[in-house]
Amino acid sequence: MIDPKILEDFGAKMSALLANSPARDIEKNSKALLSGLLAKLDxxxxxxxxxxxxxxxxxREKLKDLEARVEALEKARQG
Known part of the structure; x- marks a missing residue:
């Protein structure tokens, strides 16, 4: 039977290996590049x-209300 400690050590080593892999660097660099491009696009x-x-x-609502008030004041001034 396989010792659980060996499996844990193997899992930890694989995780560390994947974290330090070139794929992780490529992902990080791609995100930085994309963020830079989006920033330039404003x-x-x-x-x-x-x-x-x-x-x-x-x-727009305030403008509509103000236009109505101005129109009412202009009518009152003329009438």
């Missing part, structure tokens, strides 16, 4: 977009 996160969309919607 894109925003979905969260930032949603916040700005909400601000724009509120601003």
């Amino acid at each position: 894109v925003v996160t979905r969260e930032e977009f949603d916040v700005q969309a909400s601000v724009l919607a509120r601003t």
Whole structure:
């Protein structure tokens, strides 16, 4: 029967080997490259977009209300 300690040691060594493998470096470098490219494209996160969309919607509502008030004041001034 195989000793569980041997299996644990083998698993630990495999984990360490995979953590230090070139694949891990490639993944890390790819993420850094992609982040750099996205930064150059000047894109925003979905969260930032949603916040700005909400601000724009509120601003449009305020503008609509102000336009109605101006129109009412102009009518009152003329009448």
